[in-house]
Amino acid sequence: MISQIFSLAFLAQTIRITVPYALASLGGVYSERGGVTNIALEGIILNGAFSATVGTYYTGNPLIGVLCGIAGGLLTALIHAVVSINIKADQIISGIAINLFAVGITKFVLEILFHSSSNSDRIPGLPHIKLGFIEQSPDIARLFGNPLVLFTILIIVASQFIIFKTRFGLRLRAVGENPEAADTVGISVTLYRYYGVLISGALAGLAGTWLAFDQHSFTDGMSAGRGYIALAAMIVGKWNPLGAAAACLLFGFAESLQIQLQGAGLPTQFIQMIPYVVTIIVLAGFIGKAVAPAADGVPYEKEK
Amino acid sequence: MKKGFSVFLTVVLLSGAAFLFESCGKGQPSASPNSEVGLVFDVGGRGDKSFNDAAYQGLQMAKDSLGIKYQYIEPGGGSDRESALRQLANQKSIGLIFGVGFIFTDDITNVAKDFPDKKFACIDYSYDPSKPLPPNLIAIEFREEEGSFLVGAIAGLMTKTNTVGFIGGMESPLIRKFQAGYEAGVKYVNPKAKILVAYAGVTGEAFKNPAKGKELALSQYSQGADIIYHAAGVTGLGVFEAAREMKKYAIGVDLDQWNEAPGYVLTSMVKKGNVAVYDIIKQWKENKFKGGTAEVFGLKDNGVDFVYDKNNQPLIPESVYQKVEALRLQIINGQIKVPTQ
Numbered sequence A: 001m002i003s004q005i006f007s008l009a010f011l012a013q014t015i016r017i018t019v020p021y022a023l024a025s026l027g028g029v030y031s032e033r034g035g036v037t038n039i040a041l042e043g044i045i046l047n048g049a050f051s052a053t054v055g056t057y058y059t060g061n062p063l064i065g066v067l068c069g070i071a072g073g074l075l076t077a078l079i080h081a082v083v084s085i086n087i088k089a090d091q092i093i094s095g096i097a098i099n100l101f102a103v104g105i106t107k108f109v110l111e112i113l114f115h116s117s118s119n120s121d122r123i124p125g126l127p128h129i130k131l132g133f134i135e136q137s138p139d140i141a142r143l144f145g146n147p148l149v150l151f152t153i154l155i156i157v158a159s160q161f162i163i164f165k166t167r168f169g170l171r172l173r174a175v176g177e178n179p180e181a182a183d184t185v186g187i188s189v190t191l192y193r194y195y196g197v198l199i200s201g202a203l204a205g206l207a208g209t210w211l212a213f214d215q216h217s218f219t220d221g222m223s224a225g226r227g228y229i230a231l232a233a234m235i236v237g238k239w240n241p242l243g244a245a246a247a248c249l250l251f252g253f254a255e256s257l258q259i260q261l262q263g264a265g266l267p268t269q270f271i272q273m274i275p276y277v278v279t280i281i282v283l284a285g286f287i288g289k290a291v292a293p294a295a296d297g298v299p300y301e302k303e304k
Numbered sequence B: 001m002k003k004g005f006s007v008f009l010t011v012v013l014l015s016g017a018a019f020l021f022e023s024c025g026k027g028q029p030s031a032s033p034n035s036e037v038g039l040v041f042d043v044g045g046r047g048d049k050s051f052n053d054a055a056y057q058g059l060q061m062a063k064d065s066l067g068i069k070y071q072y073i074e075p076g077g078g079s080d081r082e083s084a085l086r087q088l089a090n091q092k093s094i095g096l097i098f099g100v101g102f103i104f105t106d107d108i109t110n111v112a113k114d115f116p117d118k119k120f121a122c123i124d125y126s127y128d129p130s131k132p133l134p135p136n137l138i139a140i141e142f143r144e145e146e147g148s149f150l151v152g153a154i155a156g157l158m159t160k161t162n163t164v165g166f167i168g169g170m171e172s173p174l175i176r177k178f179q180a181g182y183e184a185g186v187k188y189v190n191p192k193a194k195i196l197v198a199y200a201g202v203t204g205e206a207f208k209n210p211a212k213g214k215e216l217a218l219s220q221y222s223q224g225a226d227i228i229y230h231a232a233g234v235t236g237l238g239v240f241e242a243a244r245e246m247k248k249y250a251i252g253v254d255l256d257q258w259n260e261a262p263g264y265v266l267t268s269m270v271k272k273g274n275v276a277v278y279d280i281i282k283q284w285k286e287n288k289f290k291g292g293t294a295e296v297f298g299l300k301d302n303g304v305d306f307v308y309d310k311n312n313q314p315l316i317p318e319s320v321y322q323k324v325e326a327l328r329l330q331i332i333n334g335q336i337k338v339p340t341q
Helices: A008-033 A041-059 A062-086 A091-114 A138-144 A147-165 A167-177 A179-184 A189-215 A226-236 A241-264 A268-272 A274-287 B002-020 B051-066 B080-089 B102-114 B144-158 B173-189 B210-222 B235-246 B273-285 B318-332
Strands: B036-040 B069-073 B094-100 B119-123 B137-142 B163-170 B194-201 B227-231 B249-254 B265-271 B294-297 B304-306
Touching: A008 A041, A008 A138, A008 A147, A008 A167, A008 A189, A008 A226, A008 A241, A008 B210, A041 A062, A041 A091, A041 A189, A041 A226, A062 A091, A062 A189, A138 A147, A147 A167, A147 A189, A147 A241, A167 A179, A167 A189, A179 A189, A189 A226, A189 B210, A189 B235, A226 A241, A226 A274, A241 A268, A241 A274, A241 B194, A241 B210, A268 B194, B036 B051, B036 B080, B036 B273, B051 B069, B051 B094, B051 B273, B069 B080, B080 B094, B080 B102, B094 B102, B094 B273, B102 B119, B102 B137, B119 B273, B137 B273, B144 B163, B144 B173, B144 B227, B144 B249, B144 B265, B144 B304, B144 B318, B163 B173, B163 B210, B163 B235, B173 B194, B173 B227, B173 B318, B194 B210, B210 B227, B210 B235, B227 B235, B235 B249, B273 B294
Parallel strands: B036 B069, B036 B094, B094 B119, B119 B137, B137 B294, B163 B194, B163 B227, B227 B249, B249 B265
Antiparallel strands: B265 B304
16 A cells, blocks of 8 residues: 555655645745735735636637736736835735735636636646656656646746845845845845745746646636645745745645545545644644744835 | 725725625516515526526526516625525515525524515525424425435446545535445445545535645546546536546536536536426415425435436446436335435
8 A cells, every 4th residue: 555655646746736835835935035925825826827727718829828827926916016015005914805806806707708607618738848768657757748847846946046146136135134234235125025026926826827727727716725835835944945845845745645545444534634734743843943034024114 | 105005905895895796686676575586696606517507597497487587696705695695585576585505504594584474495405303494494405315326326337447436525414425325326236346535625615626626536546446426516627637637437516517528527416406496486486385394306306317418328338327227216216225424
C-alpha cells in the first residue's frame, strides 16, 4: 500500500495541487515585502481564473487566455493598490471587499456571457511541451509538459534572487521595512509598493489561470479558499520565496496524502483533518517565530 | 482620505445587495389574492444546471399547463433566505411558496408558522419525525438512495476492473444517502466489487471545488476504478474532467449531465425536482394540499430515475438495462429495501 501511495502519480498530484498555492503565495511575498498586506489574493485568483476563461473562450487561443488571466489579476490588484497605497485605507477591509466583489462580479458576468450561474462553456487547455527524455512516465511527462509548471519553478527560484540579490528587491524590502528611511534616500515608497501589489496580482492571476485550464472551464467560486492557504504558506515560509514555496509543497503533499488515503479504508472524517493537523504541527513545532516586514500593513504617511 | 474608502466600500456593498435581490418582483403585478406561486432558489440560483434549474422547470410546466403565475427570488449566500421567504409571503397575490434546498429547513418552518394562511413547500427538507411540521408546510423528500441503487447496479454490472468509485461533496447525511444506495446497488449485482469512497470536505465549500474533485477522481481511476459516481455539485464537474483525461466513465447526478463530458458519462441519477414542484402546485391548485406531512418522491413516484436515452444507449448493453429495470420493479414492490446509511 505504501508503494502505491508514494508513486510517481502521487508526486505528480502533489505538484499539481501545489502550483496554484505557490503562485499565489509568491504573489503574497512580493506584496507584503513591499509593505502591503494582501488578503485579496483569494479574489484575485477568482478574477484571474475568470478572465483567463473568457479570454480563451472568445479568442480560442490559450496563450491569449493566459495573458487575460494575468491582466485580470493585475486589474484586481490595482484596486487594492489604489485603496491601500493612495487612499491609505485599512488593507484588510480592502482585501475582504475585493474578495466579496470578485465572487459577485464573476457570477454576474458568467450569467451574462454563458447563461449559467455555475460554470462556463468548455475551453481548450494549454498546449503541452514535448519533453522527450521523460515520456516513459505519462504522469510526469504530462506534468512537466505543462508550461505553467515550468514557469512556476522558474519564478520561485528567480524571486528568491530578485528579492534578496537585486537593487529592485532591496528597495522593495526597504519600503516594507522602513519606508521613512527609503523615502529619505529618494526611493518612491508609492512606486515600489505599487510594484509589489501589481506583481502579486499578476502571480495570483496566474494561479487562477492554472485552475481554469486544469478544469477547462470557469466554475462559480472555484478559488475555494486557495488564496487564504497561500497566505498561510507565505507566513509559514517567513515571507521568503523559497520558504513559501516549500510550505505550499507541504500543504500540497498533505492534501494529496489525504486524497490517497481516502481509498485506504480509514474513516474519512479522520483523513479530512490531515492537512490541518500538519499545518498546526509545522507552525507550532518547526518554524519558530515568523516576523512580518516591519511596515507590513501600515500605510505610509509622508512627513510634511 | 478614509472617506474616499468608505464611499468605495459603500458602493461595493450596495452593488452586492443589488445582486441579492436582483430578480425581486419579476412576474406580473398582482391578480387575485392567493393565486400565484412564489419560489426562493438555493445558492447557485437559476442556471446552475442542477437542482435550481429543475425547480424552475417545474414552475414553467405549471405555468404552461395549469396557467399559474409565479415570482421568484435568487438570494445570495448568507442569511437572506428567510427575508426572501417573508418578502414573498407578504404579497397578497401569492398563496404557495417554495424553498429549494435543505438549507431552507429552519427558515421555512419559522416563516410558515408566522403566515398560517399561506402554504409552503420545501424541497429536500431535512425532516425530523420527532418535530411536527406546521400544518401549512409540506416537506418534499427524495429517495436518492433508490436512484443511486440503480446506477450502482449499472456500475457493478459494467465494471471491467471490478473496482468502482464514489465521490461526495460535503460529508453529510444527505450525501451519505447517495453513497449507501450506490454501494448497495453495486454489491447487489456484484458482491466481489471493490468500492472506493472519497469526500471533498466537511464544509459547504466542498461542493464548489472542481480542482479537488478532479484530483480525487484521478486518484480513484489510478487505483483501478473504471466508473465513478459523484454527488458533489460543482465539485463533480472535476470528476468529468478526470473522466475525459483518463478516458474512463463517470456517472452524473441530479440532472442528465451527459453534456459535461459526452461519451464518458455512463448515465446520470436524476432527481426530478421539476416533477415535485409541479405535483405540489397541482395539488394546491386543486385544493388537495396536504400540509404537515413529508411527501416522499421515490422510484415509484417517478421522483428519481436514471438516464437511458439515445446518447448513452450505445454505452449500456441491452442485457444490463433489462437487469436494472427488473431491479427497479423489485424496489417499487418492496422486494428490495435500499439502505439510507
